[in-house]
Amino acid sequence: MAILNNIRKQSLVLIAVIALALFSFVLADLFRNSDALSAKSQNVVATINGKDITREDFMQKVEAVQRQMGGRGTSTQAMNTVWNQELRQAVMQTQFDALGFTVEKDQMRDLLKTSFANNTDFQNEAGVFDENKLNEYIANLKETSSIAYQQWVDYEESIAANALNQNYTNMVKAGMIGTLAEGELEHKLANNTVDIKFVQVPYATIADDQVTVSDSEITNYMNKNKKQYTVEASRNINYVEFKEVASLEDENVIKESLTDLLKDQVVYNEVTKRNDTIVSFLKAKDNESYINANSDIKYDDRFIQRSGLPSSVADSIFNLGVGEVFGPYKDANHFKISKVVAVTQLPDSVKARHILIPFIGSRSATAETVQTKEQAKTTADSLMNIVKATPSKFVSLLDFSADTVSNEKEGVLDWFTYNAMVPEFRDFTFENNEGDVGVVESMFGYHVIEILGQKNRKRAIKVGTIARAIEPSEATVSKVFRDAATFEGAVADGNFQDIAKENNYTVRPVDGIKVLDENIPGLNSQRAIVRWAFEEGTKVGDTKKFPISNGFAVVQLTEKNKAGMMNVQDASVTALPAIRKAKKAEMIKNRISATTVEDVASAEGQSVRTALALNMKTPTVTGVGREPKVVGAAFGLNEGETSKLIAGENGVYMVQVTKVTPAVELGNYQAFANQVSLDKQSAVDTRLFEALKEAAEIEDNRANTVQ
Numbered sequence: 001m002a003i004l005n006n007i008r009k010q011s012l013v014l015i016a017v018i019a020l021a022l023f024s025f026v027l028a029d030l031f032r033n034s035d036a037l038s039a040k041s042q043n044v045v046a047t048i049n050g051k052d053i054t055r056e057d058f059m060q061k062v063e064a065v066q067r068q069m070g071g072r073g074t075s076t077q078a079m080n081t082v083w084n085q086e087l088r089q090a091v092m093q094t095q096f097d098a099l100g101f102t103v104e105k106d107q108m109r110d111l112l113k114t115s116f117a118n119n120t121d122f123q124n125e126a127g128v129f130d131e132n133k134l135n136e137y138i139a140n141l142k143e144t145s146s147i148a149y150q151q152w153v154d155y156e157e158s159i160a161a162n163a164l165n166q167n168y169t170n171m172v173k174a175g176m177i178g179t180l181a182e183g184e185l186e187h188k189l190a191n192n193t194v195d196i197k198f199v200q201v202p203y204a205t206i207a208d209d210q211v212t213v214s215d216s217e218i219t220n221y222m223n224k225n226k227k228q229y230t231v232e233a234s235r236n237i238n239y240v241e242f243k244e245v246a247s248l249e250d251e252n253v254i255k256e257s258l259t260d261l262l263k264d265q266v267v268y269n270e271v272t273k274r275n276d277t278i279v280s281f282l283k284a285k286d287n288e289s290y291i292n293a294n295s296d297i298k299y300d301d302r303f304i305q306r307s308g309l310p311s312s313v314a315d316s317i318f319n320l321g322v323g324e325v326f327g328p329y330k331d332a333n334h335f336k337i338s339k340v341v342a343v344t345q346l347p348d349s350v351k352a353r354h355i356l357i358p359f360i361g362s363r364s365a366t367a368e369t370v371q372t373k374e375q376a377k378t379t380a381d382s383l384m385n386i387v388k389a390t391p392s393k394f395v396s397l398l399d400f401s402a403d404t405v406s407n408e409k410e411g412v413l414d415w416f417t418y419n420a421m422v423p424e425f426r427d428f429t430f431e432n433n434e435g436d437v438g439v440v441e442s443m444f445g446y447h448v449i450e451i452l453g454q455k456n457r458k459r460a461i462k463v464g465t466i467a468r469a470i471e472p473s474e475a476t477v478s479k480v481f482r483d484a485a486t487f488e489g490a491v492a493d494g495n496f497q498d499i500a501k502e503n504n505y506t507v508r509p510v511d512g513i514k515v516l517d518e519n520i521p522g523l524n525s526q527r528a529i530v531r532w533a534f535e536e537g538t539k540v541g542d543t544k545k546f547p548i549s550n551g552f553a554v555v556q557l558t559e560k561n562k563a564g565m566m567n568v569q570d571a572s573v574t575a576l577p578a579i580r581k582a583k584k585a586e587m588i589k590n591r592i593s594a595t596t597v598e599d600v601a602s603a604e605g606q607s608v609r610t611a612l613a614l615n616m617k618t619p620t621v622t623g624v625g626r627e628p629k630v631v632g633a634a635f636g637l638n639e640g641e642t643s644k645l646i647a648g649e650n651g652v653y654m655v656q657v658t659k660v661t662p663a664v665e666l667g668n669y670q671a672f673a674n675q676v677s678l679d680k681q682s683a684v685d686t687r688l689f690e691a692l693k694e695a696a697e698i699e700d701n702r703a704n705t706v707q
Helices: 001-009 011-032 055-069 075-098 105-116 129-144 146-174 180-191 215-224 248-260 287-294 312-317 373-389 393-401 423-431 474-492 496-502 527-534 568-591 595-604 628-635 670-694
Strands: 043-050 051-054 193-202 233-243 266-267 274-278 325-331 332-347 349-357 412-416 439-443 445-455 458-469 508-514 543-548 551-561 609-614 651-663 698-702
Touching: 043 055, 043 075, 051 055, 051 075, 055 075, 075 670, 105 129, 105 146, 129 146, 146 670, 180 670, 193 595, 193 628, 215 568, 233 474, 233 527, 248 325, 248 332, 248 458, 248 527, 287 458, 312 325, 312 458, 325 651, 332 423, 349 393, 349 423, 373 439, 373 445, 412 628, 412 698, 423 439, 423 445, 439 527, 474 496, 474 543, 474 551, 508 551, 508 595, 527 543, 527 551, 595 651, 609 628, 628 651
Parallel strands: none
Antiparallel strands: 043 051, 043 698, 193 609, 193 651, 233 508, 233 551, 266 274, 325 332, 332 458, 349 412, 349 445, 439 445, 543 551
16 A cells, blocks of 8 residues: 555656656657658648649549549559649649639630530520530539539539630730841841851761770769759669460470360260260361360351461461361460361452341430331341342332431442451351342341442351460479579579579669659569669668569669769760760860861861851751851851861861851841741740749659559
8 A cells, every 4th residue: 555655646757757758759760760750741642832732632533544544554654644634733723823813603604615515415496505404414413423523523623724724825925926126137047148168077087995084074074964964763673584484395285285186085974974085176067166165265257368367377278178177386375276167259348238227225226216126127028028029129218227327328338348347247248149138137236238249259268276375384383483482582692693694594684763663674564663672671782573474573673873963874875975075176176286278178188168058047067967056156257257176066177158148138027026926936835834844843752652
C-alpha cells in the first residue's frame, strides 16, 4: 500500500517522463525521415502554381481514362494522359484567374447549343435546337444516375475549359501585330542580297586526334550551356535476360506428337476397359471435328488459293490431291500438318445482287422489324421464287430489303473478293454459277441472292491444318528459373560482368532511366524494375531478379545520376565535338597570316569559290550549307571589302563582297507587316503553353503515385 501511495505522489513526474520519451521518439523518427518535416502529404500528387492536385481526384481521372482506353494502354500511359490534362488546366487557370476570365451561364448555354445543334435528341419538330429538351435530359441524369450526371458535369467543365483556352489564345493573338517597320525589315531580310567570293578551310583539315580536350574543359563548356546539360535524376542498369523459349528437344517432342497423328493409335479406354483404335488424320472423315480436337487453332472452313498459304510451303501444299497430307512443318510459332480436304474452281471476284430480309434478333433488325425468323424465311423463299420465275422483277422487290446502301444501286454488290463477305454469302456466290438464285441465312438475316457475274476461275483448295504452338516444356521452364536464380545468387557477391561472361550470358546496359519511365529497352513495360532502381534502399551494385514476359531478368543497378548537371562522360557526346570545333577554328586562324581570299586559298591548298544572291532570311552559302555567321559578316561589309577570318559551322572562312544589291523600295509595307503578324500568331499555338509551363512553379510528386 505504501508503494502505491508513493507512485501516486510521483504520478506527475512519471507523466512528464513518459511525455518526454514519446516526444523524443517522434522527433527521432522525423529526423530519420527528413521528408516528413517538409514534404507535402502523400495525398498530393502535385502542386502547380500553389494549387494541389490530390491523389484521390487524380486516380479517379486515371481510372476514367483507363476505361476509355479499353485495355489498350497501360496505367502509366493513363497517368501521363491525366497529368498532361491537369498540368495544362492548372497552368492556364492561373492565367484565367489573374485576368478574371470565366464562362458565365449565357456563354455556357451558347456553347452547349453549338455542341448539340445537330443532335436530333435535342431538336424540336422543326429540327431546331430546343434548350428545354437538353434541360430535361440533364435533370433526368441528375435524378437517375449520379455517375452519369458527374460525367455530364465533367463534360461541361471540359467545354468551359476549351472556351477559356480559346478566349485566352485569341486575346494573345490579338496582340501579335506586325508593324510597318517590321514589315519593311522582313522585306529587306528577304530581298537585300550580296554576292561574295570566299575561301573555306574545313575543320576536317585537322584530324580529331590532334586536338586534346580535358574533362575540365568539358565541365566549363557545360557550365556555359547549363540549360543544355541539366538533366532529371536517372538510373543506369545492366540486365541479363532468361527467356522461357522452347528448346530443340521441346520442338522435337511437338513434331513427334504431330507425326503420331498420321498413324492409327491404340489407346486403353478406362470406361470400356478395352483398347480402342483412333484413326489417323489421313483416314479421318470428319476433318473439322478431328482438327478441333487436336489443334491449337480451330478449323477454317474456306477455300484458299496459293497466295493464302505460307510462302515457304505454298507449292508443297497447293499441289496435293484431296486427302493428302504435308508436314510437320514450321510456320511462325507453330508446327503444323496440313491436309487438303477439298478442291474446286473458284472465281477471284463476283458481282451479285441481294434482297436482305431481317428478322427479330438479326443484326440488320430495327425497331420496325416485326417478322420472326420463320416468317422471314417464308418471305425470302417467296421472293426467291418470284426472282427465279421473272428476274426482271428483282428491283421492284427491293422495298423488302433492309440493306439501304445496296438498295440505292438496285441491290447490286459490285465485284467483291472471296473474303469480303460473311461466310454464308461468300460460299453461295463463289461456289455456285453465274445466274443462280438462292436464299442463305447470315447474322444479318436472310439473303435472296442472284449471281450476276464471276471472273477468272482458278483452282482453290480447302485445307485442314492441325497446329501445335511451339512452347517450352515444364522441364525447360524449370531450368530457366533455376538458371536465373543461380545467376542472381552468384552475382550477389561476385562481379556481374565476369559471371555473365563465364556463363556466356549477354549483358545489356540501359542508361538514363527516369523515375516515371515505364519501358526498359528490350524488356518493354517494366515499372517494377524502375521503382526498384529508384528506391532509397537500392544501392549501386545491388542486383535483383524480376519476372518478365516469358521469363526473368536479373538486374544490377550500376549508377545513380542525381538531378542537375549531366556527368562529364555523358555530356562529352555533344560537348566534345563542339569544343573540338572551337579549338580547330583557333588553330586554323593562328596558322593563317594572309589577308586576301586568294592568298588564304593558296596557303591552305583550297580554291576560291563564289556565292550569289545571299540573303539574311535564309543564311545559306552555295555549296557549303547553312552558315549564318558567314552570311551575317558579309552583310556587314561594303562592296569590295574583305572580312577577317570567320569561324563558321563547317570551317573557317574569309569572304569578299563583290556586289551589294539593296531591296527595291516599296511605297507600302503593309503586306509584309501582315505576314509578320500571321507568323507571330501561328507561333502562339505552339509556343504559348510551353512558355507558361516553363514559368510555372511545379512540384511533381507523381513518382510516389505511379506503380
